[in-house]
Structure formats: C-alpha cells, structure tokens
Amino acid sequence: MRKLGALLTAAVLAVTACGGGGGTGKPADEGGELVFANFQWLEPNRGDQLWKAVTGYQQANPKARLKQQAITRKDYESTLKTQMGARGGPDILLIPDTFFPELAQNGLLEPVGDVLAPEDKAKLNNGNKAAVFKEEQLAYAWEIVNYALFWNEKLLKEAGVEPPTDLPGLVAAAKAIKDKTGNPGFAVRHQINEEAPWWIDFSNWPYGFGGGWSRGGKLTIDSPENVAAVTAYKQMYDSGAMSVGDDASTFRSKFKEGKIGMMIDNSSALFTMVNGNQAVPSASGVGAGKLPFPGQGSSHASFFVGINKNSKNKALAKDWLKWFFSARAQESAAAALGASVIGTDAQPPRAFLTENPWVETFREQAPNSSDAVIDGFETKTPQIRHIVLQEIEKVLVQDEDPAAALKRAQQEAEKLA
Structure with missing residues (x-):
C-alpha cells in the first residue's frame, strides 16, 4: 500500500519525459468528439457539476464536443476491459487506482508525460506519482478521496448516544440507533457483487488495525492484525444493527433520506448524499470523526x-488534458470535487468548507491514508482481491473462522503470485 503522505502540500512532481508518438486523428484545432467514461456522471448533483467543469473545454475549443459514457461503478472496470481489450472504448477515462496497473501492463493507456506545460507540471502533487508505470506517466490524478466515520446527528441524538471512537462503541451506538429509531445503525459495503469498490472500502479495517496486504515483498493476508480486523468486521455484521443485504447505492440513498445512523465511506460519497439535501443538511445534519479502530x-x-491508447482522437484528447490541468480549469475541478484532494495545489472555495464543515475531517486523514493496491503485487491485485474477498464473504455468510479463512486466502494468493 502506498502512503498519500504530504499530498496536501504543493510537492513538485518530476515527471519523466516519455514519448507518446504524438496524437493520432485530426489536429486538435480541427475539433471532433471526445467520449469520456466515468461512473461519476451518474452521481446526483455532483455528476452535473463535474460535467460542467470538464466541458469548459468546449469554450476553449468551440469545434470540440464532449460526450458522456456513464457506467455504473460495479460494472465500470469489467465494461472498459471488454471494450478496450477489443481496441474500442472511450477516448478519455477515469481510472481507479486498483485498475490502473492492469491497464498499464496491457498497454491500453497512452503516455501523457509530454502533454503538460512546465508551469502546469510544477503544480502537480504527489498523487500523480502513482500513475507512473515503467517510468512513463500514463495518467494524472483526478481526485484522491479519503475515508472517515460519519453520522446523522439527528438519529444519534434520538438514540441518546455519542459519536463512537472505538469498535465496541460503534457496535453499541448502532444497536441503540436501531432499537430506538427503527433505522439501521450502520452501513458499509459487504458484498462480492461490488468487488472492486468493496476492496477499497474494506481495506480501512486492516489498515485501521495496523495490518495490510504485503510487507517487504511478501503477502501478509493472514497477519494477526488482519485477522483482528476481519473479526471486528464480522462482529459489526452480526450485530443486527447493520443494513445487511443493501448495496452501496441502496444504503447511500437511505442515508440521504435520513434513515441510516452511521457509515464508513469516502468523502465523495458523503458529498453526493448531502449536497442540497434538506433531510440531512450538510452544514448541520452531519458529523464526522476518525475511524473507530x-x-x-x-x-x-x-x-x-x-487517454485510451486506441483512441482515434488522441491529439484532441491530449489537448483536453492539457487544458484540464491549466490553472483556471483546476479551479473549476476543485470546486466540483471540493470534498476531495485533487491532483494539483488548487483548493476548494472557502465558502465550500464553511458550508460543509465535515470535509476537514476527511482532508486531515490524508497523511495516514494508503491506497488498496498491493505493494509488490500491483498487477496481481485484482486476482488477489477476489481470493481474499471470497473468503471474507464466507466469514460473513457461512460463519467461517476469520483466521482459517485468511490462511486459505494467503495460500491461494501465494500460488497465484
């Protein structure tokens, strides 16, 4: 796992110059259509704000037109793998960090190290380093979203509980909310049909217990810390106060409606739920704190x-990317992605932080956060992820022993690796 470190500082990224062979298709000044794939286009309110930010390019280049390719999060990676593997797919795409090594290894991303002007490269922060593969910059940071525990202030008050700071407190508070309000006290992803995002969400538990997936070039799936994390996760699952069976779309909708007490989720998800929401007002209806681990x-x-390596409009796509990392475009992106850390030193408007006071809790977690890509096993992360989550699902659904389940996962992953 790779530390975010001092991401909030304006660290200068020394980008290795790489040859992309120039763009193909018509020159950028002749325009054309760019298809942009992103599951975030489907997010209420925020999707529209993001689209407005990226389509500002159409004013800079009136002959260009951007078109959305909206894919649900759970189907996003499998859909793009099919399309791009067949030399099709979008021109521009959002790339989750756990998906990046697979695309990079298979040569499906266009090198972009020569796209940005020196003054714009100087504004890049450390988050962009993770998009370098074999010394080539294959993408740039769109956003980095951190996690925290957050809650519905009204439901906690009705249940007569304080925000929890440890796992026993989390379970007790969730049960109290369920008993006294009739609403689930807690929600978190827990199903294999959301495998890719579940892996990132679940990694909070082992990381929060001092564990992780590898160390010193060796897998550490069955470490005591990870066993303790899965045991705690199972305790929460069995509490009777968790929204078991709900996928993320369902329990996020419930939180938005004021029907979930607490969640562990990322800043982007919370912003989507409370942005313009009268049932759970962002300024007064939400509290947030560090993870209770x-x-x-x-x-x-x-x-x-x-950029898709097989795009027919690479020259135009590169021109869009150059525009997007200009100062003015990044200001728009920071406003639209206000709850997140973005790839440059651009900051969200001060009014945004005042209107969404919980945002600072997420941003303060940045120095202690890590991605869910397995160090030393980057290109094997999807396969190892599947092995581990299948065993964790057995713990949840079939009451398998956490230590035995993680030992099996360790053995199977070592064979694969």
Whole structure:
C-alpha cells in the first residue's frame, strides 16, 4: 500500500519525459468528439457539476464536443476491459487506482508525460506519482478521496448516544440507533457483487488495525492484525444493527433520506448524499470523526484521468488534458470535487468548507491514508482481491473462522503470485 503522505502540500512532481508518438486523428484545432467514461456522471448533483467543469473545454475549443459514457461503478472496470481489450472504448477515462496497473501492463493507456506545460507540471502533487508505470506517466490524478466515520446527528441524538471512537462503541451506538429509531445503525459495503469498490472500502479495517496486504515483498493476508480486523468486521455484521443485504447505492440513498445512523465511506460519497439535501443538511445534519479502530491508518481511493491508447482522437484528447490541468480549469475541478484532494495545489472555495464543515475531517486523514493496491503485487491485485474477498464473504455468510479463512486466502494468493 502506498502512503498519500504530504499530498496536501504543493510537492513538485518530476515527471519523466516519455514519448507518446504524438496524437493520432485530426489536429486538435480541427475539433471532433471526445467520449469520456466515468461512473461519476451518474452521481446526483455532483455528476452535473463535474460535467460542467470538464466541458469548459468546449469554450476553449468551440469545434470540440464532449460526450458522456456513464457506467455504473460495479460494472465500470469489467465494461472498459471488454471494450478496450477489443481496441474500442472511450477516448478519455477515469481510472481507479486498483485498475490502473492492469491497464498499464496491457498497454491500453497512452503516455501523457509530454502533454503538460512546465508551469502546469510544477503544480502537480504527489498523487500523480502513482500513475507512473515503467517510468512513463500514463495518467494524472483526478481526485484522491479519503475515508472517515460519519453520522446523522439527528438519529444519534434520538438514540441518546455519542459519536463512537472505538469498535465496541460503534457496535453499541448502532444497536441503540436501531432499537430506538427503527433505522439501521450502520452501513458499509459487504458484498462480492461490488468487488472492486468493496476492496477499497474494506481495506480501512486492516489498515485501521495496523495490518495490510504485503510487507517487504511478501503477502501478509493472514497477519494477526488482519485477522483482528476481519473479526471486528464480522462482529459489526452480526450485530443486527447493520443494513445487511443493501448495496452501496441502496444504503447511500437511505442515508440521504435520513434513515441510516452511521457509515464508513469516502468523502465523495458523503458529498453526493448531502449536497442540497434538506433531510440531512450538510452544514448541520452531519458529523464526522476518525475511524473507530485502534490505529491511525485508513484506505483512500485514488482516481486518475487518462487517454485510451486506441483512441482515434488522441491529439484532441491530449489537448483536453492539457487544458484540464491549466490553472483556471483546476479551479473549476476543485470546486466540483471540493470534498476531495485533487491532483494539483488548487483548493476548494472557502465558502465550500464553511458550508460543509465535515470535509476537514476527511482532508486531515490524508497523511495516514494508503491506497488498496498491493505493494509488490500491483498487477496481481485484482486476482488477489477476489481470493481474499471470497473468503471474507464466507466469514460473513457461512460463519467461517476469520483466521482459517485468511490462511486459505494467503495460500491461494501465494500460488497465484
């Protein structure tokens, strides 16, 4: 796992110059259509704000037109793998960090190290380093989203509980909310049909217990810390106070309606739920705190923006990317992605932080957060992820012993690796 470190500082990224062979298709000044794939286009309110930010390019280049390719999050990676593997797919795409190594290894991303002007490269922060593969910059950071525990202030008050700071407190508070309000006290992803995002979400638990997936070039899936994390996860699952069976779309909708007490989720998800929401007002209806685990560690989700190697409009796509990392475009992106850390030193408007006071809790977690890509096993992360989550699902659904389940996962992953 890779530390986010001092991402909030304006660290200069020394980008290795790489040859992309120039763009193909018509020159950028002749325009054309760019298809942009992103599951975030489907997010209420925020999707529209993001689209407005990226389509500002059409004013800079009136002959260009951007078109959305909106794919649900759970189907996003499998859909793009099919399309891009067949030399099709979008021109521009959002790339989850756990998906990046697979695309990079298979040569499906266009090198972009020569796209940005020196003054714009100087504004890049450390989040962009994770999009380098074999010394080539294959994408740039779109956003880095951190995690925290957050809650509905009204439901906690009705249940007569304080925000929890440890796991026993989390379980007790969730049960109290369920008993006294009739609403689920807690929600988190827990199903294999959301495998890719579940992996990132679940990594908060082992990281928060001082564990992780590898160390020193060796897998550590069955470490005592990870076993403790899965045991705690199972305790929450069995509490009777969790929204078991709900996928993320369902329990996020419930939180938005004021019908979930607490969640562990990322800043982008929370912003989507409370933006313009009268049932759970962002300024007064939400509280947030550090994860209720023994350690300080947590997961984060990094998303990059890159260009399809097989795009027929690479010259135009590169011109869009150059525009997007200009100062003015990044200001618009920071406003639209205000709850997240973006790839440059651009900051969200001060009014945004005042209107959404919980945002600072997420941003403060950045130095202790890490991605869910397995160090030393980057290109094997999807296969190892599947092995591990299948075993964790057995713990949840079939009451398998956490230690035995993670030992099996360790053995199977070592064979694969």
